[in-house]
Each structure stands twice: as C-alpha cells, then as structure tokens.
Amino acid sequence: MEFFLSVGLDTLNFTLSLLLVTLGLVVIFGLMNVINMAHGEFFLIGAYCVIAIQSAGLPFWLALAVAPALLAVIGLLLEELVIRHVYHRFIDTILATWGVSIALKQTVIVIFGPTSQSVVNPLPGPTEILGIVYPTYRLTIMAISLTLAIAIFLLLYRTYLGLAIRAVIANRAMAGSLGINTRRMDRGTFAFGAALAGFAGAVMAPVMSVDPQMGVGFLIPAFLSILVGGTNSLLGAVLGSGVIGAATTTVAAIWTQVIAQVVVFSLAIIIIRLFPEGLTGRR
Amino acid sequence: MLEVTELVSGYQRGSRVLDGFSIAVETGKIVALMGRNGMGKSTALKTIGGQIKLSSGRIIFDGADITGREPHQVNAAGIGYVPQGREIFGDFSVEQNLAIALIGRGRRAGNIPDWALDTFSILRERRRQRAGTLSGGQQQQLAIMRALVGGPKLLLLDEPSEGIQPSIVQEIGGVLKRFVAENNLAILLVEQNVDLVLDVADRCVFMENGRSVEEIEDVSALSVDPAVLQRYLSA
Numbered sequence: 001m002e003f004f005l006s007v008g009l010d011t012l013n014f015t016l017s018l019l020l021v022t023l024g025l026v027v028i029f030g031l032m033n034v035i036n037m038a039h040g041e042f043f044l045i046g047a048y049c050v051i052a053i054q055s056a057g058l059p060f061w062l063a064l065a066v067a068p069a070l071l072a073v074i075g076l077l078l079e080e081l082v083i084r085h086v087y088h089r090f091i092d093t094i095l096a097t098w099g100v101s102i103a104l105k106q107t108v109i110v111i112f113g114p115t116s117q118s119v120v121n122p123l124p125g126p127t128e129i130l131g132i133v134y135p136t137y138r139l140t141i142m143a144i145s146l147t148l149a150i151a152i153f154l155l156l157y158r159t160y161l162g163l164a165i166r167a168v169i170a171n172r173a174m175a176g177s178l179g180i181n182t183r184r185m186d187r188g189t190f191a192f193g194a195a196l197a198g199f200a201g202a203v204m205a206p207v208m209s210v211d212p213q214m215g216v217g218f219l220i221p222a223f224l225s226i227l228v229g230g231t232n233s234l235l236g237a238v239l240g241s242g243v244i245g246a247a248t249t250t251v252a253a254i255w256t257q258v259i260a261q262v263v264v265f266s267l268a269i270i271i272i273r274l275f276p277e278g279l280t281g282r283r
Numbered sequence: 284m285l286e287v288t289e290l291v292s293g294y295q296r297g298s299r300v301l302d303g304f305s306i307a308v309e310t311g312k313i314v315a316l317m318g319r320n321g322m323g324k325s326t327a328l329k330t331i332g333g334q335i336k337l338s339s340g341r342i343i344f345d346g347a348d349i350t351g352r353e354p355h356q357v358n359a360a361g362i363g364y365v366p367q368g369r370e371i372f373g374d375f376s377v378e379q380n381l382a383i384a385l386i387g388r389g390r391r392a393g394n395i396p397d398w399a400l401d402t403f404s405i406l407r408e409r410r411r412q413r414a415g416t417l418s419g420g421q422q423q424q425l426a427i428m429r430a431l432v433g434g435p436k437l438l439l440l441d442e443p444s445e446g447i448q449p450s451i452v453q454e455i456g457g458v459l460k461r462f463v464a465e466n467n468l469a470i471l472l473v474e475q476n477v478d479l480v481l482d483v484a485d486r487c488v489f490m491e492n493g494r495s496v497e498e499i500e501d502v503s504a505l506s507v508d509p510a511v512l513q514r515y516l517s518a
Contacts, residue, residue, distance in 0.1 A: 160393075166374075167372055167375070170375075171370055173334050173354065174366065176333075177332055177333075177354045177358060177364040177366070178433075179358035179359060179386075179433065183353075
C-alpha cells in the first residue's frame, strides 16, 4: 500500500514538475507554433538566476520574481531581433533558435563556469502527507505548478486579454483588421512564454543539479507532452504531462530508468500515430 | 471621404494585381465595385485595409493619409472590414466575436450594445453558441455586425451574398441601407450579385485587370440597359 502511495506521489510530483516546465512551451510552441530550440536555455537562465541571487546573499524567493522578469526581457529582445523574421518558416526557426540556444548557453558558461553547482534547498525537511514522509519543497513545487496552470487557464480562457491572444493566434490578419495590434501581441505572448520558462527554471533549481546542460533533460519530455496531448490547448499539455509523467515514473519504479525511457518514447510514438493531432486534438 | 489613387499592389513582390486602381467613396454612399473573378476586387479591399502592402499609390481617408498603415491602424482610422468568406472566429461564441471587435477599438468588451445583438435577431438568440455552428448566412450577419459594432465610418464589404440564401441577402441589404441612412456610414461593396447591387448601391464602378475602367453614376440604369453588365461581368 505504502509502495503504491509513494509511487503515486512520485508520479504526481514528476507530472506536475513536467507541467511546470511545459507551460512556457505551451505558449510558445503550442499556441504560437514557434519551435524554440532555446527554450531549454530560458529554463537554464532561470535556474542560474537562483545561483546568482544565492551567491549575492539574497533570499531564494527573490529569484522567483527576478528570473521571469529577466527572461521576459530576453524574450522581448529575441522576438524583436530573431523570431519575428522567421514566423511560419519552420526550418529557419529551428536553425535560428538553435543558434540562439548555443549563444545563450556559452554566455552562461562564460559567466558561471561549466561545472555543476547546487542550490541550497529553501524548504529543507520533510512533511508527512497521507502517512508518507515527502520532501516539503517538492510538495511546494507541485502546488506552484498546479496554481500556475490554473492561473494561465483563467488568463487565456476567462479574460478579454486571453480572448485577444487567442484571436491573433486563430486568425492573425482578421484580428489585425478588427483593430488588434498583432505585433504587440506576438511580442507580449513570446515574452510571457519565456518568462514562464525562466520561472520554471528558478523553481526547479533546488531539486536539480544546476549545470549548463540541464535544459535538455526536461525539454524533450516537455515537447513530447505537448505533442501527445495536442498542440493548441492547455488541457492537452496537462493531459500530455500526465501521460508522459505517469509512464516514466511508474515504469522506472518497477524496472529501471532506461526501460522507462524506452516505454515512454514507444508510447508517445503510438499515441501520435493514432492521434496525429494529440489526445485533445480535433479532426 | 475615401480617396484612393493609382494603387499598385500584389501578393508577391513585383506582381501587379492592382495596376493603377483608383476609386472614391463619399460619406453616406454605397459604392459597388464589380467585375469578373480575378480582376482584383478583393485585392483592392485588402490593400485599402492594410492587409496587402502596396508598392505605390495613395490612400486618403477622412482627410488623413493612411497609405501603408498596418491593419489595426486602418481600423483605428475608422474603416471596418468584412472579408470574403467571412472569417469569423469559429471556436469563439457569437458574443466573443463581437467582443474582439470592441477590444480592437479600445472599448469595454463586456458591453456589447443591444443594437449589435438585435439588428440581426439570430445573433441574440445564438449569442452563447460557437460561431462555427452558425449557417453561412448567419455567419455573414455576424461578420457584418462584428465590423459595425466598433462604429466605423467606412465599411469594406467583400461579397456578402456569396453562398447565402436570397432571403438573408435581402435582409442584409436592408440593414446596410439603414446603417448608411442613420449613421452616415459609407460602404465600398464588392459584389457579383446584381440584385443586391441594384437594391443598395448609389454608384457602381467596374474593374478590369487591376484598374477601374467605368463608372455608372445611376445604378438603376443598369436594370434598364444590361449591356454594361454584360460587358464587364460575362466571361
């Protein structure tokens, strides 16, 4: 019984962590259809914000505000200088953002060095939940992820700003002719996605080893989650994170990490074969 | 109020779908733009609306030069656009489609005026329904109201009768005439449906190969002497 509960909690933890990382990608890849190869570096820079704040002797929680703010600025610059020239040109987008990702990663290495660094856990110690002792900070991550996902859902589907964002995505030319400044929307939406990635990086930093390669680890399952769940809805990302997260954790608990990866990729291939638009996709 | 002179534009760099197109629309008038398929009628509206970049020419609206403006700036100047094929937001409700237009005009999106829902009564009836589930005619009514709800001074209207049953076309014609009479609205109407043009238009401009070639001051003359129609409309 305890085994199932602890695997269940691990699954939920991994799923919600994955969801947290996926949220930024939902906005940039899912909604805007931009394949941003530098997304992992956004995450990375968010994590290094924590390192910088920590070595300056400032409290950890400050990083949760600094990281998204910094990434929003980086996102704005990147959108203006690179992305806006390659909208709807998939191969060009991949190449251009790949270049950006290398530049960002090397900048991080120049500033912080290539070795891995660790972040002091801001909430050390366990909490007992359902008779199981679980790290407090991991529970915090789960709560943050869930709250953020709900907040973004409300923003996109229950506010007029969200309506305008979705209108631009659904029909850019028509939204423009109805008076919506589509350039400003693109800029803002991309910066918002970047800020979410930076926030995720900062939140995840205490439970990961912070090194220049850390972005890749979560990026691939995050892309998979969106493809499995369906590219243009938030619900799809939630569902996709659930499938990928659950499969990874349960299989890894029963066998090994390696088998888990094999199973997850096979599962993703089968689902995408059966539902090319993702589990929530229409048509 | 709208003065367009010598527009040249096209979909690729250097292409001349519009090749020296000129037209004028006065306040409170409906001007019909007619011609065979592929003569550049829709391109003319898209160029005025800012969706297609022009390579030369001048667009003066309400005393201001709006040449080369972005679509949202053209909208802000007071020009509403109803594209061919309606292009409503199919996943949004009827109300949300109208709300988008209010947001675009910088108005409070929660306050959809009563007249916007009541002019075509089906819009009030179906206001919470997904717009994609409406019939073609109802979608057209929504698209027109979406353009009108922001209170434009000029409406660019592209083939509102296309694929729509005659009774709805007639209803739309009546509403257009009423808006022109009551609000001093001007309309530039691209249309193939001669009956609708005869019903609503004050003047008629014929287009051929990207330029306006003939203008009929008195549209009723068209019904008496169909020779002009035959010249520009039959293949």
